[in-house]
Amino acid sequence: MPARQDHRLVRVDDAWLRLPNPWDIPVEICAGPDVPLEPAAVDEVLTLLETADTLARVAPGARITRVALTPDLHKGAGIPIGTVLETEHALLPQAVGNDINCGMRLEITSLQADRVRPRLDALERRLRHLFFEGGRRIALTPAQREALLRDGLPGLLLTGDARWPGVQPEDADDSLDRMHAPAFPAATAEAFADWIGSAGGASHDSIIGGIGGGNHFVELQYVSAVHDAGAAHAWGLSPGTVVVMAHSGSLSLGHQANATALDRLRASWPSGLPRPRNGILPFPLDEGSEPARRPYLDAFGNAANFAVGNRFFLALTMRAGLAAECGELSARLLYDAPHNLFWRDGDRVVHRKGATPAGGFAETADGPYAMWGEPVIVPGSMGAASYVLRGHGNPRTLASACHGAGRRVPRGATARAGDDELDAFLRDFRVVTPLDHRDPMVARRSDVMAAWRRDLKQEAPWAYKDIGPVVAGLAAGGVADPVAELRPLLTVKG
Numbered sequence: 289m290p291a292r293q294d295h296r297l298v299r300v301d302d303a304w305l306r307l308p309n310p311w312d313i314p315v316e317i318c319a320g321p322d323v324p325l326e327p328a329a330v331d332e333v334l335t336l337l338e339t340a341d342t343l344a345r346v347a348p349g350a351r352i353t354r355v356a357l358t359p360d361l362h363k364g365a366g367i368p369i370g371t372v373l374e375t376e377h378a379l380l381p382q383a384v385g386n387d388i389n390c391g392m393r394l395e396i397t398s399l400q401a402d403r404v405r406p407r408l409d410a411l412e413r414r415l416r417h418l419f420f421e422g423g424r425r426i427a428l429t430p431a432q433r434e435a436l437l438r439d440g441l442p443g444l445l446l447t448g449d450a451r452w453p454g455v456q457p458e459d460a461d462d463s464l465d466r467m468h469a470p471a472f473p474a475a476t477a478e479a480f481a482d483w484i485g486s487a488g489g490a491s492h493d494s495i496i497g498g499i500g501g502g503n504h505f506v507e508l509q510y511v512s513a514v515h516d517a518g519a520a521h522a523w524g525l526s527p528g529t530v531v532v533m534a535h536s537g538s539l540s541l542g543h544q545a546n547a548t549a550l551d552r553l554r555a556s557w558p559s560g561l562p563r564p565r566n567g568i569l570p571f572p573l574d575e576g577s578e579p580a581r582r583p584y585l586d587a588f589g590n591a592a593n594f595a596v597g598n599r600f601f602l603a604l605t606m607r608a609g610l611a612a613e614c615g616e617l618s619a620r621l622l623y624d625a626p627h628n629l630f631w632r633d634g635d636r637v638v639h640r641k642g643a644t645p646a647g648g649f650a651e652t653a654d655g656p657y658a659m660w661g662e663p664v665i666v667p668g669s670m671g672a673a674s675y676v677l678r679g680h681g682n683p684r685t686l687a688s689a690c691h692g693a694g695r696r697v698p699r700g701a702t703a704r705a706g707d708d709e710l711d712a713f714l715r716d717f718r719v720v721t722p723l724d725h726r727d728p729m730v731a732r733r734s735d736v737m738a739a740w741r742r743d744l745k746q747e748a749p750w751a752y753k754d755i756g757p758v759v760a761g762l763a764a765g766g767v768a769d770p771v772a773e774l775r776p777l778l779t780v781k782g
Contacts, residue, residue, distance in 0.1 A: 311340040316684055317357040318765035322757035324696060329361045329368040335566045336367055342564040343378050346557075347572035350378035353636075356685040358643050359758045360694025366567055369642030369695075372688040376635050379571040381549035381584060383639035384628050388545055388588060389469070389595035390504075390537030391626040392644070392665040392691070394676065395603050396523075398618045399530040399610065401510035404777060411508075411613045412720050412778060418605050419499065419506075419780055420722040426452060426497045426601050427490040434484050436597045437590040440471025444597055454607035454619070459600070462621040465655050468645050468662070469626050470596065474589030475582075479548065480541060495539060496594075497601035499782035503692070503747055504536045506602050506780040507667075508610075509674060515770040519660045519678055523622055525772040530610075532619065533674065533774070534602040535667060537628065538591035545587035556580040573635060592629060599624060606780075622676070623663035627691040638686055646689035646768045648681025664689045664768040666759060669752035670779050671717040675759050677768035689768050693758050697751045710745060718778040719744065747781065 309315065315333065319325065333355070343350040354374040361370035366382055373383045404411070417423040428436075435443035441463040444450075450459075463470050477484060486493060499506060511529045514520040525531075538545070553569040556577070563569070571581045607619050630639045645651075647662035657663060661678040666689065668674050681687045714725075723740050724730060731737065745751070762768045 309334075309337050311337060311352070313337060313340060313352050313355060315355040315357065317359070317361065318685055318767055319359040319361070319761050323359045323753060323761055326362045326695070328363040329370075332363055332366065332368045333357065333371070336371070336373075336568065338564065338566050339380070339568045339570070342568065343375075343570055345561060347378050347570060347574070349376070350570065350572060351376055354686060356643075356688055358685070358688065358690035359761045360642070360690040360692050360753065362695040364641065367641055370690055371639075371641050372643045372686045373639040373641075374686055375570075375637050375639070377573050379573060379581070379630065379632070379637050380568060380639055381546055381553070381571070381588075382568050383641055384546075384588075384630050385641050386543045386546045387500075387537035387539075387628055388542035389592035389626045390542075390628045391535070391595065391599065391624065392667070393534040393599040393603055393624045394622045394663075394665050395532040395607075395619045396525065396622050397530045397532065397607075397610065399614055400528045401530055401777065402528065404508070404510075404530055404610070404614055407613045408718060408778060411609060412718060414613055415606070415609045415720050415778075415780055416722070416724060418609050419720070424497050424605055425492045427492055428496065429490045430484050434477050437477040437480055437484070437593050438474050440473075440593040441467070441596045441600055442471055443593075452601070452604055454604040454611065456618065458620060463600075466621045467596065467624040469592070469629065472589035472592040474586045474593070476586050477590050479544065479583070479587040480590055483541075496598060497605060498536070498539055498598070499602065499780065500536050500539050501782055504782060505670070506535075506606055507533045507674075508606065508777040508779075509533055509774040510777060511772050512673065512775040513773040515772060516678065519771045522660065523663070523676070523771065524620065525622075525676065530777070531622075531774060532603050532606045533665070533667065534599045534606070536595070536598055536602055538595040539598065541591040541594045542628075545584065545591040548587045549584040552580045552584055573637070592626070595626075596624060623665065625663070625665055640688060642691050643688045644691045645687060646677075646679030646681070646685070647687050648679055651679075651681050651687060661768075663771075664762075666690060666755070666762070667692050668755035669693055669749045670719065670747050670781070671713060671749055671776060672752075672755055674774040674776075675755065676771045676774065677759070677762060678771055679768045680766055682765070682767050685765070685767055689762055690758060693753045693755045695751060696753045707741070709750060710741060710748060713748060717776070720778060720780040722782070744781075
């Protein structure tokens with residue numbers, strides 16, 4: 289085993305950071321000097337690199353070949369959020385995490401911001417009903433549920449009648465050519481048989497179309513500035529245009545799939561070999577490990593497919609609310625991009641955990657973005673601007689970019705923020721949550737209000753890095769260039 293050495297982050301002139309390590313694994317961050325790096329996340333990177341020793345013991349020939357860290361790097365559960373990891377001859381489920389295929393969906397509507405602003409009060413009430421008060425009645429048959437889990441959104445839209453409010457003929461075509469990963473074919477969906485057969489005919493449930501917690505959201509935005517006129521025109525991002533951004537994932541299905549992986553890995557761990565102290569367990573990519581991997585790969589595919597469908601229904605719900613309050617509209621998918629996935633090409637596997645694909649001309653050669661590069665969706669914190677960029681397929685970051693601004697303050701520390709700051713934020717910005725804090729009956733419940741305020745503080749702007757330096761770092765590092773800036777009209781939070 290190589291001797292340990294001191295590990296330090298060293299900033300170099302072009303704003304890339306290199307992490308020396310005894311395994312000689314290339315580790316780089318694209319982050320300018322104005323983007324803070326959380327020390328706890330750096331510690332996790334050092335711990336992650338110890339997995340090289342694990343691979344050497346359990347999977348001959350397996351190795352980590354590159355680690356790329358995005359500007360929103362912050363502490364995760366063993367592996368930092370914002371990590372892109374390339375391996376050979378091994379798969380690391382924990383380098384994807386629990387929320388499999390968490391990602392972004394961005395739709396461009398036919399509405400203008402000036403048409404929506406006067407209706408925000410009524411729209412807030414309607415969206416609270418649709419998302420949280422029983423208005424989200426998405427009926428799916430068992431055949432449709434199984435088609436979604438096995439064949440993704442294309443399978444769902446081609447199975448039975450797609451009669452949900454807001455569905456358009458273009459949705460089926462867009463699900464094939466305007467998504468980075470439209471489907472993950474799975475041999476079976478047995479792991480989620482209870483959800484598939486939850487009722488005899490078409491039935492509703494509380495899972496599909498759910499936002500989830502944490503930093504997940506559905507946001508109504510408008511194009512506030514254009515930075516690349518050619519790409520913005522081609523993509524329909526003209527100033528004042530209203531867009532819908534949905535950020536969510538696989539919810540409980542992803543947690544179940546990842547638990548399946550860890551159970552299989554622990555059960556198949558070589559007897560007499562101590563488990564790694566960092567807790568990161570690999571699947572070797574050889575024929576002998578196939579029986580242990582297969583249940584996870586099917587459950588992984590099911591969860592990834594569910595996540596794509598979930599974002600689709602979140603957008604449909606927002607479409608329905610807009611149509612009811614602002615009149616008839618059309619909506620077109622700009623892009624759906626995953627954050628938590630792995631991509632296997634022979635013996636090579638690229639894992640992304642809290643990072644978004646940022647392919648260039650080569651990666652988009654056969655699709656609608658061949659002239660521009662892959663759309664890269666980077667949201668800011670709640671109430672702040674978001675950006676759409678175009679990727680360059682930079683090999684130093686494994687053709688990846690950050691999936692957001694990134695946390696500045698750990699969740700547990702946000703409660704110490706002042707209430708005056710939160711009150712000022714709520715006066716200036718509209719957040720739709722299950723609880724209506726303006727209701728006098730609710731306002732009198734100090735315990736309920738305290739819990740609500742605590743949850744909001746975890747996602748408030750001061751808990752996140754500034755989006756401006758993050759986007760500037762992506763451009764300076766040759767990762768992606770800004771196309772358009774988006775400003776929020778309201779945010780729906782679970």
